[in-house]
Every structure is written in C-alpha cells, then in structure tokens.
Amino acid sequence: MNYRHIYHAGNFADVVKHAVLTLVIERLKLKDAPFRVIDTHAGIGGYDLGSEEAQKTGEWRTGIGRLIGPDAEPLPAPAAALLAPYLDVVRALNPPGEIVRYPGSPRLARALLRPQDRLIANELHPQDAVSLRGAFARDKLTQVMELDGWVALKAQLPPKERRGVILVDPPFEAPGEHDRLVEALAEGARRFATGIYLLWYPIKDVAQIRAFKRRLAATALPKLMCLELMVREPHDPRQLNGSGLVILNPPYELDAALAVLMPVLADRLAIEGSGRWSQEWLTGK
Numbered sequence: 358m359n360y361r362h363i364y365h366a367g368n369f370a371d372v373v374k375h376a377v378l379t380l381v382i383e384r385l386k387l388k389d390a391p392f393r394v395i396d397t398h399a400g401i402g403g404y405d406l407g408s409e410e411a412q413k414t415g416e417w418r419t420g421i422g423r424l425i426g427p428d429a430e431p432l433p434a435p436a437a438a439l440l441a442p443y444l445d446v447v448r449a450l451n452p453p454g455e456i457v458r459y460p461g462s463p464r465l466a467r468a469l470l471r472p473q474d475r476l477i478a479n480e481l482h483p484q485d486a487v488s489l490r491g492a493f494a495r496d497k498l499t500q501v502m503e504l505d506g507w508v509a510l511k512a513q514l515p516p517k518e519r520r521g522v523i524l525v526d527p528p529f530e531a532p533g534e535h536d537r538l539v540e541a542l543a544e545g546a547r548r549f550a551t552g553i554y555l556l557w558y559p560i561k562d563v564a565q566i567r568a569f570k571r572r573l574a575a576t577a578l579p580k581l582m583c584l585e586l587m588v589r590e591p592h593d594p595r596q597l598n599g600s601g602l603v604i605l606n607p608p609y610e611l612d613a614a615l616a617v618l619m620p621v622l623a624d625r626l627a628i629e630g631s632g633r634w635s636q637e638w639l640t641g642k
C-alpha cells in the first residue's frame with residue numbers, strides 16, 4: 358500500500374466525488390429517518406494543502422482552488438446553491454478567502470450528518486488508520502475501522518438503518534481494481550439492494566473504461582449510471598484524463614441537480630482545452 362491521498366487531495370476528481378457525495382447526503386436528509394454513510398477507503402479525513410506532498414503536485418490548484426480561494430471566480434448562482442453544503446464544509450476549515458486545508462470524504466460526510474445518522478470509515482493503511490482514529494476520537498456518530506474496504510462491503514451491509522450511501526474509493530494501485538469494483542457492487546447490492554452506491558474510478562485508457570462499463574451493465578443491476586468528467590482529451594492513457602463515478606440507485610432528482618452542476622464543473626475544472634461531462638444509464642432508470 359504505497360498510495361498516499363495527500364498528493365491528490367482537493368484535485369478535480371475529489372471535487373466531483375465530494376460534490377456528488379454531498380448532493381446524495383443532502384437528499385437523504387430530506388426524510389427524518391436515520392441513514393448511514395459507509396466509507397470503504399476513507400483516507401485520513403483532512404489534508405494540509407501547504408504540506409510538501411500537496412505542494413509537490415499542486416493538484417488542488419486545478420481542483421478546489423478553482424472553486425474557492427483567492428484566484429477563484431464567483432460561481433453562477435444555481436451551481437453555487439447546489440455546492441453550498443460542500444463548499445461550506447471546506448470554508449469552515451480555512452481562514453476567510455484562503456484555502457490551506459481540505460476535508461477528505463469522512464470529514465465531509467461527518468460534517469453533513471444529523472444526530473440520528475451514523476458514519477463508518479474504513480482505512481487499512483496502519484498510519485492513516487491512526488490519523489483517522491485521532492480525527493474522530495470521542496465522536497459518537499463515527500466508527501473508525503482499520504479494515505479492508507472490500508471486506509467492509511460484506512461485513513457492514515446491510516446497515517441497521519436500511520438507508521444510506523456507500524462510498525467505494527480505492528487507490529487503483531493494484532491491477533484488476535476495475536473488476537474488483539464490479540464484483541464489490543454486485544456483492545454489496547445482494548446484501549443491501551436499496552443502498553445508494555458511489556464507486557469512484559480514474560479515466561486514463563478509454564478502451565479499458567468501455568470494457569469496465571460493459572461488465573457493469575452485465576450485472577443487470579437496475580438503476581445503474583456512470584457520471585464522468587473529462588479534464589482533457591484522452592490522448593495519453595498514462596495520464597489521469599478524467600474521473601468517473603458509478604452510481605447505483607441515485608436518489609430522486611439527482612439528474613436534475615447534475616444537469617445544473619456538471620456543466621459548471623466541466624468548465625471550471627478543465628486542465629487542457631475544454632472540459633466535458635457525461636451521464637450514461639447503463640441499465641434502466
């Protein structure tokens with residue numbers, strides 16, 4: 358396990374993933390019934406963008422740095438309203454008008470929970486698991502587990518609330534991670550069919566992504582879609598050209614929110630040329 362998220366925290370892929378996670382959680386909150394967030398590959402929860410690692414790549418500058426901070430243009434009002442719960446969490450960690458810290462998915466999810474909701478954050482890297490435990494020490498709503506995220510998908514489903522969102526965000530450092538995602542989704546859905554699943558994937562080689570989507574469609578799980586954002590044309594399959602989210606059971610009207618938000622993100626987060634986004638239903642709505 359060599360992957361360290363600090364090099365990538367707050368990049369364009371984090372922004373899309375965290376913006377969509379927030380939209381999903383905000384929709385779950387429309388009902389009083391409690392829900393659970395299960396983060397299978399949680400990271401450490403908070404990242405110092407001034408650290409040597411984050412400064413080395415500077416990836417956050419073309420991510421969260423394009424939405425808030427000293428160099429960011431104001432967002433159009435409808436997109437700003439949809440992003441407000443997410444960006445408010447980021448702003449709360451930072452001095453006014455600056456961006457020096459970025460929340461990871463567990464910190465973001467936790468900030469959005471109500472007293473009746475729960476978070477389980479799994480992190481297998483021993484050092485990161487210690488940091489994560491420290492970040493949530495004495496927090497009654499959050500349980501931190503030093504557990505393999507793929508095992509968590511079996512052991513932690515279904516949640517007792519029978520409502521919730523499962524974020525699966527592996528590092529993609531081992532070969533076969535795409536196949537593993539497909540298997541994990543099928544396994545998760547067998548245990549908790551009504552859960553909302555968000556599975557993150559990098560887009561480097563587009564042929565590989567086409568094959569991945571064919572395997573996803575072959576699961577025949579209903580209500581399965583892919584949301585993608587390309588930040589450059591995918592001429593070089595060694596580069597991170599874009600990122601995607603597989604979404605199973607997207608909440609009602611998520612598409613309407615994405616139709617407002619994604620064109621703005623595609624425009625803001627483009628790295629070379631113009632960005633583009635797409636939403637594709639792999640199986641029926």
Ligand SMILES: C[S@@+](CC[C@H](N)C(=O)[O-])C[C@H]1O[C@@H](n2cnc3c(N)ncnc32)[C@H](O)[C@@H]1O
Binds near residue numbers: 358396402462507
């Ligand atoms: C992409 S990062 C997670 C970022 C985080 N979800 C966020 O959005 O802020 C992937 C994390 O998974 C951890 N990891 C790697 N293999 C794992 C496994 N089998 N089970 C759980 N965590 C794992 C890595 O140490 C790393 O912190």
